[in-house]
Amino acid sequence: MTGATVVAEGLQRSFEAPGGGSLRAIDTLSLTVRPGELTALVGPDGAGKTTLLRMIAGLLTPGGGRLEVLGTDVTRDPQRVQDRISYMPQRFGLYEDLSVQENLDLYADLHRVPQDERGPRFTRLLKMTDMARFTARPAGKLSGGMKQKLGLACTLVRAPELLLLDEPSVGVDPLSRRDLWAIVQQLVEDDGLSVIVSTAYMDEAARCAQVHVMNHGRILASGTPKALCARVQGLTFAAVPPAGVHPRVLQARMLAAPEVIVDATPHGGAVHYVRQPQADAARLAEALDGAASAPRGEGLEDAFMLLLRQHDNGTHHALPEPDERTPASAVAPDNPNVSPIISVRNLVRRFGDFTAVASTSFEVLPGEIFGLLGPNGAGKTTTFRMLCGLLPATEGQLEVAGRDLRTARARARARIGYVAQKFSLYGNLSVRENLEFFGGAYGLRGRALRTQVRAALERFDLDPTARSGELPAGYKQRLAMATGLLHAPQILFLDEPTSGIDPLARRAFWRTITGLAGAGVTIIVTTHFMEEAEYCDRIAIQDAGEMLVIGTPQQVRDKAGADRGTDMNAAFIGIVEQARATREAAV
Template sequence: MEIIEAKGLSKVFVLKDGKQVTALGGIDLSVPEGQLTALVGPDGAGKTTLMRLVCGLMTKTDGSLQVAGLDVTQRPQAVQDLLSYMPQKFGLYEDLTVQENLDLYADLHGVTQDTRQQRFRHLLEMTELAPFTERLAGKLSGGMKQKLGLACTLVRSPRLLLLDEPTVGVDPLSRRELWQILQQLVREERLSVLVSTAYMEEAARCEKVYVLNHGHFLKGGTPAKLREVAAGMCYKVTPPEGMPLRSLQSRLLAEKSVIDAVPSGGVVRFITRGNPVELKPLARLSLTAEAIEPRLEDGFMTLLKEDVQEQGGPAVQTAAASSGQMGTFSERSRVAAPVEIEVHDLVRRFGDFTAVSHTSFSVHRGEVFGLLGPNGAGKTTTFRMLCGLLPATSGKISVAGVNLRTARIEARAKVGYVAQKFSLYSSLSVYENLRFFGGAYGLYGAHLYARIQAVLREFHLQDVADHAAGSLPGGYKQRLSMAAALIHKPEILFLDEPTSGIDPLARRTFWQKITALSERGTTIIITTHFMEEAEYCDRFMIQDHGRMLVLGSPEEIRQRMRLPDATMDDIFVAIVEQARSEAEKDSKAKGAVS
């Protein structure tokens, strides 16, 4: 039986100026009962609109839509009684405890006292939140907040659960735990789940996947069926020693016959319709590509590229490849490059809590350096201290040759910063935001105008220059944030989870920009929860509970962990779990001695 059935479903929005925008155009959808079904697609594909139609929070323009055999338009309340919906920004009350949030949502849904006690016990055990019922929601880590949001959504037992990108901004450990919960709910309660996600490995866990773009479905089916779209076109290649994976990726993406290229497992995976032997970047370097089996992401990227080409536009806005020597940020060149950031014995305490404990590292000019860790590990605190946004309790930080403790304003003039959440002025236009931030960095007159025009071109924002920043899709907002951060040509660029919530297509474009900046000598410091992006870094460090666990290049860390072919997700989980296991043993040993 199908829990959701849509035929010819359309949704058209009428703007204030009378223009019509088609968010969904004549789609057919069939979601099986008692299974996990995924929606994947780029920003603006229509995923959230579809979910809101299913919930009865919006009314369709045309077509039919039924949930559990009920017409959503005619009986919206009856449909809402059968389902639970967790939107991207779920409304937890941060000044209430975990238990008080559960009680509040149970009250809102009319859950009886007898029913809620058993339900709460089950949800708290499943989400491992039982020890934290008296903790304020605002004091939880990002992963714990997501699990509490899911528990609040499930205070009643629905037939259908709708999740709109539930794991955005959540680390791999927390994502894995959240998906274990979902799979347990499907297995034990025969719950039907429709989830939209930006992570292809999550979509691969579902029984059925729909690929959505510009309001229409490109293809639907099992993950295996969607992988077949890229069958016979997938290859991997290892760059020569000293060349970052991201440099070879960028040049492969610039080839017309290459559909996609991405660093993974110490190699660059790519998709091409042509003969890989004929690809110029491989021929120049005498590299041999090896055929490999496709992944779900390969099928997804192939479908997107084909669809965009049919619409008459480029699938990926490729950054121009450097005309000089290909990227060679090797260990030798890193040591030779000047140190841009020096951190020694860095400590940050909040009262009795130590967020960062005696951390030391350095970053060299032109290096891409990653700060990674689980939610609550201390990486954002470290990041904010490096940016000069938060003073250190003790230790030394030097940025661009300037001591942050004594000359913070001078140091900040040499850096650009892209915040995790969109932090520009939503009511101002794209152009007005760039003019404001350029002026804040000391640019004026003809120089300011020239830089605005340059970044508008570089980030393909000319067509939306007069649009309000708050009205832009997520991918455009991210590009605007980058443009504002780079308008004064900073020596160092800080990026705080810049790709959170954006799809693989937009992430490729973003990393091409980063590659080009790095090759021009800009130093990049980045935090991310997409562990695959650690492959783009020359080096990265992983923190947990304020302590540095590991520091090195992706290849060095693979060798150290004896996981030569592992994904970065697997390596991250292994490092954090090993450190936590050792810390637990030490704690028990100290307890036994005392």
């Protein structure tokens, strides 16, 4: 028996590779997790985080090394470990036809929770998750954030000694994410619960006592967030683009110089970047392209990106080259000489007595990146589906690519591309077969289809023979993007395309999008990563079916009363909470 919650020494685990041979998912990994703490596992897609969690949970047997959980050798007695822990996987199994209370009862039955303990435990969990008002509501009628909170409550009905959470906030809006983490932190602080969480959000990892950075099945670094941030001390800066240059355009130019720039992201009208430790001053000045630069404080994501770049030596998650057939430049939304490519007037969508979208109006210009944001259940997905022609409007006017969606929906849809949140790929088909199928669906035939498929494979660095269902999440995203662009659409709709993928893959995605916008493609995107709103020319925030604000990222920050440097996450939460308080006061 040790004092540690988890001890791994020389841990290994391999799987059969699709083309034969074996793939080492965990490679001689060693770590220690201390009791009563919040511990984070972070790393790119395929780093081994889920495999490690499943081994700790006793669901996978290690292929070598030693793994002790709560003082028990998990290889020898996995059931003893499973009786003392709870594990919430990425796709937690709620029963959507059952009510909130019935789901809690079912999981209490499965875990053999004594009847006399259930009442107090349910009361506490429902209060903690703020779901006491919804016990009779079917789980399938809950918003995404509420489903995650219910999943967490079901996971906790057994009062575990160790809680394992695999990407618990994927697809969850910032407000629900904040609530979810408040619950987890309360459990750690009040109950001394040990929690291990894997996450793609570095701001979540920064809340943890210990962070383990993984890649290719190995631990690259471990320590407190402060200790990891110290690795990039003196290497973090903010660059302000010259007048008329959108931050995303400067970012794309900077990312094209990996020999001097480790990472770059738009933030508050500037570009936050990490320079290489031995960057050549002249080459760095060239990459900045006239932008004024000043030091800034370092963050955990800065350290994460430096560690991954150093480990992969610039080869992993190579960024696809952006399409720059015309110079990339931001669209001026108030330009009177440009006609909108999307025009929405008094758009309404009702489902029975429920109004999902209430009298919404806005326009989108050609070549603009337009972000549609909102909490889970806000109405943005309904608006998005109406824009795509997938759902008819109840009232109002909607024109897309010069076509009225009420009378010419098929002709309008021929000019748009669509990438769904779950990518809608055929997992049993190869990459090439998926491209050929979707190309045919868009009307491509013969030589035109072969040419477009060949170009897509090269552009997105895809293996044509790989089975799509076995691709890492980042490469599934690339394939989904490739299918949506095969017919060279004027408008590309992206529904939470970066949900669940790591920062490296997100950089690759947005570099591609910047190039597409520069080539004149109009982009409509929904996302729960609020920092991605910084890439947009304009954003719209919805809640309860109503449009709360439309404007540039800076105009949205101004609306929230935030400073220029305030992150978009805080501005988003401020705007939504202010609108909700106003609605409640009016009732």
